Amino acid sequence: MSALEQELRETHAMSLAEYDVLHHQAQARGRRLRMRALSQAVLYTTSGMTRLLDRMVEAGLVDREPSPSDRRGMYAVLTRWGLSLLRKASATHLAGVQRYFARYSCPGTARALQLKQEWRLRVLRASTKSLVTWKPGTADVRWLRSCPGSVRRIT
Template sequence: MPDQSARPTREELHAWRTFLRAHAKITRALEAELVAEQRLSLGGYDVLVQLAEAPDRKLRMAELADAVLLSRSGVTRLVDRLERVGLVSRERVAGDGRGVVATLTPEGLDTLRTAARTHLAGVSRHFVAKFDTDELNDMGTLCTKLID
């Protein structure tokens, strides 16, 4: 394991920069496909997924921001846009004067189901197809280390 107090070596920086470039390339491609085919951003898709997977298809705004890795103000702007087109609604939390939850609407769920076909096909094409099963398992293990 590399010394954590030392500067990264040329090879270590290469691995880091390659990881960043690969992530950026794949997310740009997935974003472009979602926007072109579904008129939905990758961030908007992520919000719809998080809400679909949440109990009662709703989350407090702070929980949603944490789930999609956006700032609270960023998720507020994104939810504003999704609310304007009827995919998400906002409601006050009973008994909590400042609490607000975002809720997936039936239209949002329908949009998510349609957009998932585009997104998952892109994930398969731009990511899964590049690796064999063992490599994908290794990738999952390595990325879990980054998360933990």
């Protein structure tokens, strides 16, 4: 994991945690997530997420907005700069995942992961407005089933 993080830092001046936050926000409706949901998604404590988002807000990657329905709630909202950086970093992330982790899985799982990552990269490059989730095709399912004991659902 440290090699992938180092590549992201050297190439895009971002940590793996920042990439993870941007990735989750890009997939969310309206490119916004409640702070609590975001911290649960990236497995951070509330205080850890607050510190991380403080740095990301300062860098212009995300904004904070109050919840219109709950005065105590806050949303983290992906900015255009954050989305742009995520698009650029996705290629580095994909290459790193393939380079460092594919050898630890069976060929079917590795191929399905590669297809999913490539698809996400195409979606990020193609549209800033669409909300799309990956659905495995027949070929993807066949590859997954070819690996006894492999993960049946990659999300």
